[in-house]
Amino acid sequence: MSALSDQLVTYAILAYLVAMISHAVEYALGNVRAVPATAAVPARELVGAGVGGPGGIVEEAAAGPGVTRPSRSASRAALAGRIAVGLTALAAALHLGALVTRGIAAERMPWGNMYEFVLTVTWIGSAAWLTVLAKRPQLRRLGLFLTLVMVLLLAFAELKLYVQVTPLMPALQSYWFVIHVSTIVFASGIFLLGVVPATAYLMRSGWEQGRRSFPYTLARRLPTAAGLERLTFALHAFAFPIFTFAVIAGAIWAEAAWGRAWGWDPKETWAFISWVVYAGYLHARATPSIKRNVATWISIIGFATMLMNLFGVNFFFTGLHSYAGVN
Structure with missing residues (x-):
């Protein structure tokens, strides 16, 4: 089963990679606009078509006036x-x-070490993305960025974080393991998804404000900035209470396991920092005087603190939460 799991991860990375390439193809072809079905063309371009019009102009009338038909490139993009x-x-x-x-x-x-944690968080993000996409298919082009994140994180997990299957260490053998870790994993996966429309919003809003330098030009084929911003807020507003519960559950578990609810362990400290930053984002988002792009930057900083808690703490610090399997 362990060998099968390793093979399935490799196949999943390849599938995400091909999906990313397919999204890139859609992105590249998607700027071709639909052609009006009644577009007038010079008669000499349709010699032998058997259809003439006044003044030497003919019209394609198959779809009727005011109707557009997609170009061949647009059809291929779709x-x-x-x-x-x-x-x-x-x-x-x-x-x-x-x-x-x-x-x-x-x-x-499968949450006993850093490798398994990353596998679970990324799957939550992917499953949440497919759920959002089922309800809002017009957001499909965000899939390019989502699949890119999946490929990078899973490849890093395979190359740098992989450890053999081992039994759960005694400190983690508690029913709080399921309660605390499941909620922190779920919230982290939603935050992972939330950073995608947040980044896309900043790019798209820059394009809509007239900025034409890279990376803003990349955003001209994304959904509208307002829609991306609303999605960013909805995902963070959904994940934040779950993350709050996870932090509280961790404190309760720490009291039972170590005799204190809070000890400023590196992971506890960075979890608190993440909580404060995300709370700051939600507060900024609800404050009319704060611009939406400023609030969105706070959400991205929040995700950076989550990455620090996931990777930086496990690689550079030692504490009671050193269960990563990489130290």
Whole structure:
């Protein structure tokens, strides 16, 4: 089961990679606008068509006046987008299979070390993305950025964080393990997804304000800035209470395991920093005098603190939470 899990992770990375390429194809072809079905063209371009018009001009009237038909490039872009979504769903299924088989091999929930934590967080982000996409298919082009994040994080986990399956260490053998870690994993996965529209919003809003330098030009094919900003807020507003509960559950578990609810352990400290930053984002978002792009930058800083808590603390600090398997 452990070997099967490793193989499924590799296949999932490949599927995410091909999905990213398909999204890139959609992105590249998606700037071709629909052609009006009644567009007038010079008669000499349609010699032999058998249709004439006044003044030497003929019209394609198959679709009727005021109707547009997609160009061939636009049709290909839409096909590439649908293929990308299908591949993302396949990758998520392979991803889930890797988690399930890893858990079966370990005879526990697959959250016992940093490698397994990253696998679970990224799957939550992918599953949440597919759920959002089912309700709002017009956001499909964000899949390019989401799949890029998946490929990078999973490849890093495979190359730098991988550890063999081991039993759960005694300090983690508690029912609080499931309560605390499941909620922190779920909230982290939603925050991971939330940073995608947040970044896209900053790019798109810059484009809408007339900035034409890279990376703003990359955003001209994204959904509107207002829609991206609302999605960013909705995801963070959903994840923040869950994250709050996870931090509280961790303090309760610490009281039972170590005899104190809070000891300024590096992971506890950075979890608190993340909580403060995300609370600051929600407060800024609800304050009319604060610009939306400023609030969005705070949410991105919040995700940076989450990455610091996930990677930086485990690599550079030692504490009671040193269960990463990399120290």
